[in-house]
Amino acid sequence: MKELLNFILKIWRQKNNEEKGKFETYRIDDISPDSSFLEMLDLLNNQILYNRTGGEPISFDHDCREGICGMCSLYINGRAHGPESLITTCQLHMRHFHNGETIYIEPWRAKSFPIIKDLVVDRSSFDRIIISGGYISVNTFGKTIDGNMIPIPKEYADQAFDAGTCIGCGACVAACKNRSAMLFVSAKVSQFSLLPQGKIERKKRVLNMVKKMDEEGFGNCTNTKACEIDCPKGISTEYISFMNKEYIQSFI
Amino acid sequence: MIIKNYLKLDSKIPIGPLNHKWINHKSSLKLVSPSNRSNIEIIVVGTGLSGGSVAATLAELGYQVKVFCYQDSPRRAHSVAAQGGINAAKNYKGDNDSVYQLFYDTIKGGDYRSREANVYRLAEISSNIIDQCVAQGVPFARDYAGYLENRSFGGTKVSRTFYAKGQTGQQLLLACYSAMSRQIGKGRIKMYNRYEMLELVVIDGIARGIISRNLVSGEIERYAAHAVIIASGGYGNVFFLSTNAMGSNSSAIWKVHKKGGFFANPCFTQIHPTCIPAHANYQSKLTLMSESLRNDGRIWVPKNIEDAISIRNGEKYPENILEEKRDYYLERRYPSFGNLVPRDVASRAAKERCDKGFGIENNENKEGVFLDFSSSIERYGIEKANELGIKNPSLMEIKRFGEEVIESKYGNLFHMYEKITDKNPYKNPMKIYPAVHYTMGGLWVDYNLMSSIPGCYVIGEANFSDHGANRLGASALMQGLADGYFILPYTIADYLSTYIHNKKELSTNHVEFDKSEKKVKKRILQLISNNGDLSVDFFHRKLGNIMWKYVGMSRDNNGLSKAIKKIQELRDEFWKNIFVPGNIEDGFNSELEKAGRVADFLELGELIAMDALYRKESCGSHFRIENQTKEGESLRDDIHYKHVSIWKYQENKSISEEMMYKENLTFSFVKLQSRSYK
Ligand SMILES: Cc1cc2nc3c(=O)[nH]c(=O)nc-3n(C[C@H](O)[C@H](O)[C@H](O)COP(=O)(O)OP(=O)(O)OC[C@H]3O[C@@H](n4cnc5c(N)ncnc54)[C@H](O)[C@@H]3O)c2cc1C
Ligand code: SF4
Ligand code: FES
Numbered sequence: 001m002k003e004l005l006n007f008i009l010k011i012w013r014q015k016n017n018e019e020k021g022k023f024e025t026y027r028i029d030d031i032s033p034d035s036s037f038l039e040m041l042d043l044l045n046n047q048i049l050y051n052r053t054g055g056e057p058i059s060f061d062h063d064c065r066e067g068i069c070g071m072c073s074l075y076i077n078g079r080a081h082g083p084e085s086l087i088t089t090c091q092l093h094m095r096h097f098h099n100g101e102t103i104y105i106e107p108w109r110a111k112s113f114p115i116i117k118d119l120v121v122d123r124s125s126f127d128r129i130i131i132s133g134g135y136i137s138v139n140t141f142g143k144t145i146d147g148n149m150i151p152i153p154k155e156y157a158d159q160a161f162d163a164g165t166c167i168g169c170g171a172c173v174a175a176c177k178n179r180s181a182m183l184f185v186s187a188k189v190s191q192f193s194l195l196p197q198g199k200i201e202r203k204k205r206v207l208n209m210v211k212k213m214d215e216e217g218f219g220n221c222t223n224t225k226a227c228e229i230d231c232p233k234g235i236s237t238e239y240i241s242f243m244n245k246e247y248i249q250s251f252i
Numbered sequence: 253m254i255i256k257n258y259l260k261l262d263s264k265i266p267i268g269p270l271n272h273k274w275i276n277h278k279s280s281l282k283l284v285s286p287s288n289r290s291n292i293e294i295i296v297v298g299t300g301l302s303g304g305s306v307a308a309t310l311a312e313l314g315y316q317v318k319v320f321c322y323q324d325s326p327r328r329a330h331s332v333a334a335q336g337g338i339n340a341a342k343n344y345k346g347d348n349d350s351v352y353q354l355f356y357d358t359i360k361g362g363d364y365r366s367r368e369a370n371v372y373r374l375a376e377i378s379s380n381i382i383d384q385c386v387a388q389g390v391p392f393a394r395d396y397a398g399y400l401e402n403r404s405f406g407g408t409k410v411s412r413t414f415y416a417k418g419q420t421g422q423q424l425l426l427a428c429y430s431a432m433s434r435q436i437g438k439g440r441i442k443m444y445n446r447y448e449m450l451e452l453v454v455i456d457g458i459a460r461g462i463i464s465r466n467l468v469s470g471e472i473e474r475y476a477a478h479a480v481i482i483a484s485g486g487y488g489n490v491f492f493l494s495t496n497a498m499g500s501n502s503s504a505i506w507k508v509h510k511k512g513g514f515f516a517n518p519c520f521t522q523i524h525p526t527c528i529p530a531h532a533n534y535q536s537k538l539t540l541m542s543e544s545l546r547n548d549g550r551i552w553v554p555k556n557i558e559d560a561i562s563i564r565n566g567e568k569y570p571e572n573i574l575e576e577k578r579d580y581y582l583e584r585r586y587p588s589f590g591n592l593v594p595r596d597v598a599s600r601a602a603k604e605r606c607d608k609g610f611g612i613e614n615n616e617n618k619e620g621v622f623l624d625f626s627s628s629i630e631r632y633g634i635e636k637a638n639e640l641g642i643k644n645p646s647l648m649e650i651k652r653f654g655e656e657v658i659e660s661k662y663g664n665l666f667h668m669y670e671k672i673t674d675k676n677p678y679k680n681p682m683k684i685y686p687a688v689h690y691t692m693g694g695l696w697v698d699y700n701l702m703s704s705i706p707g708c709y710v711i712g713e714a715n716f717s718d719h720g721a722n723r724l725g726a727s728a729l730m731q732g733l734a735d736g737y738f739i740l741p742y743t744i745a746d747y748l749s750t751y752i753h754n755k756k757e758l759s760t761n762h763v764e765f766d767k768s769e770k771k772v773k774k775r776i777l778q779l780i781s782n783n784g785d786l787s788v789d790f791f792h793r794k795l796g797n798i799m800w801k802y803v804g805m806s807r808d809n810n811g812l813s814k815a816i817k818k819i820q821e822l823r824d825e826f827w828k829n830i831f832v833p834g835n836i837e838d839g840f841n842s843e844l845e846k847a848g849r850v851a852d853f854l855e856l857g858e859l860i861a862m863d864a865l866y867r868k869e870s871c872g873s874h875f876r877i878e879n880q881t882k883e884g885e886s887l888r889d890d891i892h893y894k895h896v897s898i899w900k901y902q903e904n905k906s907i908s909e910e911m912m913y914k915e916n917l918t919f920s921f922v923k924l925q926s927r928s929y930k
Contacts, residue, residue, distance in 0.1 A: 016839065032532055034674070039536050042789070049787045049831060049843070056833045059842055061324065063497040065537050067668060068422055069328040084671075091671045116468055117840040124445060127325050131437045135430030138387045140309045140737050147386035148344065151398030161391035161416055164423055168327055197389050 004030040005094055008102040009044065011058055017114050023104075033095035037082065038062055038072065040094055059118040067091040067232065070167030073174070074119060075106040080171035080230040088169060088232040108174035112181070112217045123170050125216040126184060133208035134188045136198050156194045163191040165233045172227035172235070178219030183227040185213050186243035187235045193246055203250035210247055255866070255912045261514070261898070263915060264698040265369045270921045271351075274373045277699070281742055282749040289314035292748055293758060295462055295477040297449045297504050299326030301421070301729055302712025303483030304428030305736025311435035313741060318475060319432070320444045320464060322499055322845070327429045330485050330497040331732065334421025335542035335665065336405060337413035338385075338729040340378040345402055349410040351375045356922060358727060361407045361594050362692075362720020363871040363888060364924050365517070365896070367917065369699060370717045374727075377734045382414055384737060388427040392416050404547055405725035407594035407929075413726045418542050418665045424729060428736075447473075448845065449504050451768040452480060452511045452708065459708035461760065463768045465776075470839040472772055474760040478751050479707045479744060482508060483736070486691040486713035488521065490853045490860065491804070492796020494688040495527055495540040501849040502856050505695050505714050514704040514913075515899045516716035517693035518856065519864035522723050523805050523873040524689035525598035528672055528682075529613045529620040538687040539672055541623070541665055543725045546591045548628035548658065549682070551598070552578045553610040553621050564614045570622055570681050581605055589929040596722045596873040596886075597929055599686035603805050604884060606685070613683050624681035629654030686805065690728060692719040692872070693863070696898050696915075700743035701735060709744060711735035716896070721872025773836075779847045780836055784829035788846040791826045795819065795850070795857055803861050808877040812865040816858055816908070823854040858907045859899060866912065869893045890924055 006029045014021025028044050035043075038060070045057035063071040072089040076082035082092045097103060105119065113121040138144065152160075164187070172183035189206050192198030198205075221240055228237045266277040284292065292315050296307045299321040311317045321329060341354035355375040359366060382400070386392065392414050393401035402411040416423040435441040444464070451463035453476075461476035487502035488494040509515045526541045554560045555577050562568035581601055583590045593601075605611065606619045613620025633654030637645040645653070655678045659666065669677045694716040695703050701717070703710050712732040719727065802815035834841045870879045870886030871893075879887045895914040902909050 032534065034531060035534055036536075036672075039534055042536055043534060046787055046789060049833065050785075056841075057843060059840055063323055063328055063499045064330065064333045065498055066333050066539055067671075068419070069323070069330075069332050069497065070325075071323060071328045086667070087671055091668070093671070093674070095674060120840065123324055127327075127433070127443075127445070130327075130430065131433045133437075135434045136387070136389045137434060138384075138431075139312055140305065140384060140388075140431050141312075141741075142380040142384045142738055144383045144387035147342075147383045147392070148399050150386060152394050153398055154394050154396050157391055157394040157398075160389075161393075161423070164391050164416075164426065165419060167332075167422070168325065191391065192389050195389050195391065197387055 002033050003099070005033060005097065005099045007031065007097065007100070010102060010104045012106045013058070013118055014115050016117055021115070031094050033093065035094050036065070036090060037074070037076070037092040037094065038065060038090050059120050061120050062090055065090040068167060070169040073108050073121065073169065073171070075108060075174055077104050080108070080174040081232050085229065086232060086234050088167070108170055110173045110179040112179065113170060113173065123168070126168050126170065126181070128216060129181070129185060129209055129212045130188065132212035133205045136192060137201060138197070150196055152195060160191045160194040163187045163194070163235065163239055166235050167233060169232060171230045171232060173218065175226040175230035176219065177224060177226065178222055180221045180227070181213050181218035182221040182240045182243070183231060183235055183237065185209050186239040189243045189246055190239040193242070202246060206243060206246045206250050254909070261696070261704055261915070262698065263367070264700055265367065266699065270368065270372045273369050274376060278742055281746040284745045284749050284752065286314055288752050290316060292316065292751065293318065293477040294479050294481060295475055296320070296481045296483060297462065298329065298483035298485060298712070298714070299429070299432070300329035300331035300483060300485055300712060301424055301428055301732035302736045303481070304329065304425065304432050305733050306481055306483065306711060306740050307441055308428060308431035308435055309737055309741045311440035314440070317435070317441045318444065318477065319441055320447045320449055322446065322448045322467060324445055326432060326443065326445070327426060329425060330500055331425045331729070332422045333497065334729055335418040335540065336544040337403065337415035337420045337726045338381065338424065339405070339412050339726040340382045340414060340730070341375055341412060342379050342382065344400060345411045347410045349412050353410065354378060354412065357408045358724060359720070359922055360925070360927060361722055361724035363722050363927060364720065364890070364894070364919065365520070365871055365917065366718055366720030368919055368921060373739070374718050374731055374734050377738050378730055380738060381730060381733045385424060385427055388431060390416065390423045390427045403544055404592060406543055406546060406592050406598065407724040413544070415544070418662060421729060424733065450507065450772045450848065452508050453764050453768045454511050454705060455762055455764045458706045461765065463765070463772050465772070467845065468839050470837065470841070472769055474765050474769060476758045476760045478748060478758065479709065481709045481711060481740065482695065482714050483712045484714050486694070487856060488688045488691050490795065490857050491688040491799045492792050493530060493535065493538050493800070495524060495538055498537060501852065503849050503852045505710070506852040506856055508695055508703060508705065508708060508710070510901050512705050512901070513708060514696035515693070515859065516696035516896050517863065518860045518899065519803070519867060519874055520692035520721050521688060521873055522595060522690040522692060523599040523686045525595055525602055525686045526623060526684045527687035528669065529615055529685035531615050539668065540687070540689065541669060541682060541684060543595065545623060545662060545665065548661070549591065549623040549625050550580055550627060551582050551591055551621055551623055552580045553605050553612055555579045557609050560610045560612055563612045564618060566614070570624070579610070586929045593929045594722060594724060599805060599873060600875060600886070602686055613685065619685045620683045621685065622681040623684045625658055625677070626681070629658055629678070632657035688800070690723055692716065692721065692723055696896070700746065701740050702743070702747065707747065709740060711740055721874055775848070776844065777836055779830065779832045779844060779851070780834060782827070782830050782832065784831045786829045786831060788830065788832065788843055788850050791822065791830065792846070792850045792853070794822055795854060798822070799857055799860070803864050805873060806875045806877050807864050809865065812861050815861040816865070819854065819858045819861060826851065826854055855907050859910060862908070862910070863897055863899065866897065867893055888926065
């Protein structure tokens, strides 16, 4: 039997966007090191429900719990998605924490991601950026050419895929001191610009998306690369350089 | 339950030869002129591959579309989690694949419990889907010449699965989401994120709108439309532990069912053979390891029970078990398909070994088998060394090269496995076990994908139509996109065109909207004001235990009867003893969301067990212990059960009083055979 773990949790509680939030302290005992971070919060919520003392259970976003939907968030001990690299919060396990440790849990912190409740934030600004141009304007009726008529060099296909793996979680924004969304936007811009299908609209796309990103109040990139470190999908800041190039070229 | 043998419902399957049915049918469907489309409003519930693709296409055609999803963004629909790939009969690999071959594999894989015409149409459309997705910028895997790559999935002998590493669903969904976003930008789609549909509104027998809850503000809102499309995904979470996302639920389809939508084959659940085994009781879900891993992984347990015990106790490791002491049971039992037998066969075989005590995982039920990549790593390593012209490579070099090849194919899955289990699958074999994955049952639809309520369409995993008793890998994504991009946009016009003639106005003022809204509010109040002691999760887990134990991989008469009783008792207990915190006027309340969903699962669970009890044959993952061959293979009964079981809810009566009808399945183009993968 593995040794069970106890923790002190300092969790950000906030009723809604208008009211002020604050940290509350909770104790949770006998957590298996194999339990995921969210399963630990499930147990805490059950404890709150059964004790009827800590008020309402803690609200946090999650769905797939497989590291792919991008729904979970959480700023854990000052890191987006917690201390481990290349994973989302739902894939973080308690074996990475010490017995007795105090863990700070906060929502994503960014003006463009307003708080809805407790640890849940509103990331619809990301959707609006995609709406502004994050697509290839092909109709969906299937009257296209055979897939193999568009051969794509493997290295481009692979790079486009790597950029395409962004899950839109927003960790890059939360990790950045400027609250910049450059990593997210550059991933999408690069994915399409690297593929022949997406090249035709590349100028319009990058201009519109960057414009929207600024309108939504995201900050600028100052190359601190915190986004890359906390991105669960390992999206490289090289895509930001790629996007900058695309952006400049779009004026030529 | 009352069983009726005939059904007045018209499945609208066109006559004529199989390969002309869809073409002929399309040419007989009525059209809506472009100038009228902008006056027509359509509601889509769900933004997965099916909902997303239909919303984008309908909007493009010029209809006004309202789309609902419970997540914060359409991009998070559960389709995003699909790993392995999507099928299409393109014969790019020259292995003699064809539309007929894909059709045949799918019909046979589904254990001859699906509609021939639907399945053929699916196979016919499959190629088109790939082309469409390529055009949208889906970064499918490519070979060095720049052409599309393929791989193989269980139940087939050809390579027809297109993929984007282990993230195919994500890439396909993002393409759908992009197409939707483009239409949102144009103002033709109005997107309602964090909204949950809680009731279907039916006026004069026709679907006319929905009642939904804004999950942020808590407000109950009314929406009217000329047609309602349900694309809300599967209901596997009735088993609590499953590979589904936590929020996946049956509420939308269940509400349609209770308003008159027939439910078909509820008991057809797919059990996926390659999931990470459950290890503890605090666990909230199970994680899938894509079936594509079976292309390169060999499945085994020790031949000797003592070895299995030592492995479970941590005294021996897989590498201590000599090759001849390993039982590669799939290769042994099914020499021609080996590790690539269909999911139901692989799942049952694993259960059989574990039931006999050969399981290798140290968990409560000692359930788990090895999925071992060492031979592939060696084989690929040698190939790679040859390619690079390295003579006499060392064992270390071979392993390194081999691991690189495996990494390029399954890197993200291996990474995921390691994060969850803390074990490196390149060095140790993976441990896997079957888990609930996909539901083949769902709302009954006709060939036009319309439910038994006119104006209410159902697509994707939410309907029952194409997979029969078992779904082959990589065919759910295909079905979702076929329904959304290429079928419904045509068939729905046929219905809507009659609307234009009837000139029916849209309004949310009708008494049916009042009634439905009242019902929703009453139920929420009932949940929130009930001052019980037990949490929603408690009930959900308990229901899951009953379902897995009695309605899971093997079922028998006694167990199923017991399950029905237990579910009824649990449901009573739920309404007596549930505790949901918060106030009705509060907004965001995850406990309330879960409570509503579990309340629906508690009813659906009973129907699933009833359906399983009635079907006294073994097919797909539905294994009736009473009906098996001497070798322990499943035994179908085509004389008595070659039909779809269709359940009709009786208003204001209990679930146990539902009526069952049959839609007989006719097979004119394939000959029914016992499914052998030997
Ligand atoms: C882990 C995993 C891996 C898989 N891998 C593969 C694979 O490799 N190949 C393959 O072919 N298939 C695969 N499948 C199956 C396939 O992914 C699904 O069957 C398919 O994606 C379902 O799509 P859908 O559009 O029907 O529903 P979903 O994608 O589940 O979407 C459901 C939508 O409905 C919404 N919704 C639900 N209820 C409500 C409500 N009441 N109100 C408002 N909105 C609601 C949700 O918000 C969501 O947007 C996999 C499944 C899983 C679980
Ligand atoms: S770039 Fe990385 S951190 Fe940012 S949204 Fe995408 S996946 Fe998340
Ligand atoms: S819950 Fe989906 S990525 Fe974490």
